[in-house]
Amino acid sequence: QVGKSCLIKRYCENRFQQKYVPTIGIDYGVKPVHIDQTETAVRVNFWDLAGPAHYRGLRAEFYEHAQGAMLVYDVADRTSFDALPAWLEEAADHGATPSIALALVANKTDGGRRDVSEAEGRAYAKARGASYHEVSAASGAGVSEMFESLFRAVCESSARRR
Numbered sequence: 102q103v104g105k106s107c108l109i110k111r112y113c114e115n116r117f118q119q120k121y122v123p124t125i126g127i128d129y130g131v132k133p134v135h136i137d138q139t140e141t142a143v144r145v146n147f148w149d150l151a152g153p154a155h156y157r158g159l160r161a162e163f164y165e166h167a168q169g170a171m172l173v174y175d176v177a178d179r180t181s182f183d184a185l186p187a188w189l190e191e192a193a194d195h196g197a198t199p200s201i202a203l204a205l206v207a208n209k210t211d212g213g214r215r216d217v218s219e220a221e222g223r224a225y226a227k228a229r230g231a232s233y234h235e236v237s238a239a240s241g242a243g244v245s246e247m248f249e250s251l252f253r254a255v256c257e258s259s260a261r262r263r
Contacts, residue, residue, distance in 0.1 A: 104208040107238035124151040165196030169255040173206040179216040202254035203231040211237040
């Protein structure tokens with residue numbers, strides 16, 4: 102309930118789902134994206150993985166070939182931030198490469214209440230080589246910039262491997 106699906110909907114459809122609808126298993130989307138104003142569109146495949154523990158086996162199949170990932174937490178929910186190491190461990194256990202482009206996403210920044218400071222989030226991201234982004238899926242603040250930054254990082258990583 103940190104807003105992963107809402108972030109994807111905000112970016113892909115420019116809308117916000119006010120009512121909470123949990124992801125059941127996996128949700129999938131595709132969007133053509135132009136990186137840095139280029140004429141060539143890159144087709145981005147979004148795999149929205151359900152968070153509850155009973156979906157772990159299903160999620161395991163999607164880590165190995167991922168080129169980029171958002172690690173999302175709710176700034177007003179300390180437990181979502183404290184769970185980040187477990188998510189990284191799960192991804193590594195199931196084949197996510199250490200060189201994966203990673204964005205640490207502090208969501209729900211428009212709510213007023215914070216249990217996790219920006220400085221703490223930035224320090225966590227820096228220690229893991231991730232970019233850091235403060236966003237609001239509800240208002241859309243920072244969402245496009247976060248995705249575009251992640252897409253650029255994926256393209257740069259892919260170019261280095263060639």
